[in-house]
Amino acid sequence: xxxxxxxxxxxxxxxxxxxxxxxxxxxxxxxxxxxxxxxxxxxxxxxxxxxxxxxxxxxxxxxxxxxxxxxxxxxxxxxxxxxxxxxxxxxxxxxxxxxxxxxxxxxxxxxxxxxxxxxxxxxxxxxxxxxxxxxxxxxxxxxx
Numbered sequence: 001x002x003x004x005x006x007x008x009x010x011x012x013x014x015x016x017x018x019x020x021x022x023x024x025x026x027x028x029x030x031x032x033x034x035x036x037x038x039x040x041x042x043x044x045x046x047x048x049x050x051x052x053x054x055x056x057x058x059x060x061x062x063x064x065x066x067x068x069x070x071x072x073x074x075x076x077x078x079x080x081x082x083x084x085x086x087x088x089x090x091x092x093x094x095x096x097x098x099x100x101x102x103x104x105x106x107x108x109x110x111x112x113x114x115x116x117x118x119x120x121x122x123x124x125x126x127x128x129x130x131x132x133x134x135x136x137x138x139x140x141x142x143x144x
Contacts, residue, residue: 025074029108032135034121036101041121043135045073052139069138076131082107082114088127090119105132 030045042053042060048070053060065073085107094100100120105128107114119125124132 025070025077027110028077030077030135031106031108032103032132033105034101034103036095036098036121039101039121041101041136041139043139045135045138050138054139063138065138073131073134076134080107080128080131082109082112085114085116085128088116088119088125090117090123090125092120092123094120094123103132105135 026047028046030043032041032043034041040054040056042051044051044060045065048065050063050065051060052063085105092100095102095118100122102118103121103124104118105116105124116125116128121136
């Protein structure tokens with residue numbers, strides 16, 4: 001009987017944590033952009049809606065995040081230190097000689113805007129690497 005109660009409580013608590021993570025993500029609007037002369041990628045995530053534009057003048061394509069995608073992104077979002085976002089520096093400087101597109105990420109959370117310094121697309125600052133790579137991974141279905 002104790003085992004059944006323990007399992008039941010564990011499931012309830014885990015579900016509660018996922019709900020909290022998802023609620024925090026609902027308060028955020030996440031924008032990622034990478035540009036160079038021959039490359040353009042703009043990703044916007046708000047609630048469960050993902051919009052991706054691969055061309056400057058093209059209308060963005062809309063996708064709905066699956067529960068597993070949303071949960072994975074929400075977990076990574078909770079690990080971000082938004083106040084420190086502007087202090088992180090990318091590990092490479094390839095964007096200065098057209099070796100990589102220039103990337104930026106902006107998070108609007110509870111009415112306040114947090115923005116990164118420019119960094120090389122594909123080489124985000126170590127502190128936000130997992131989060132940025134997850135966001136960029138969503139752009140694969142939109143590849144034409």
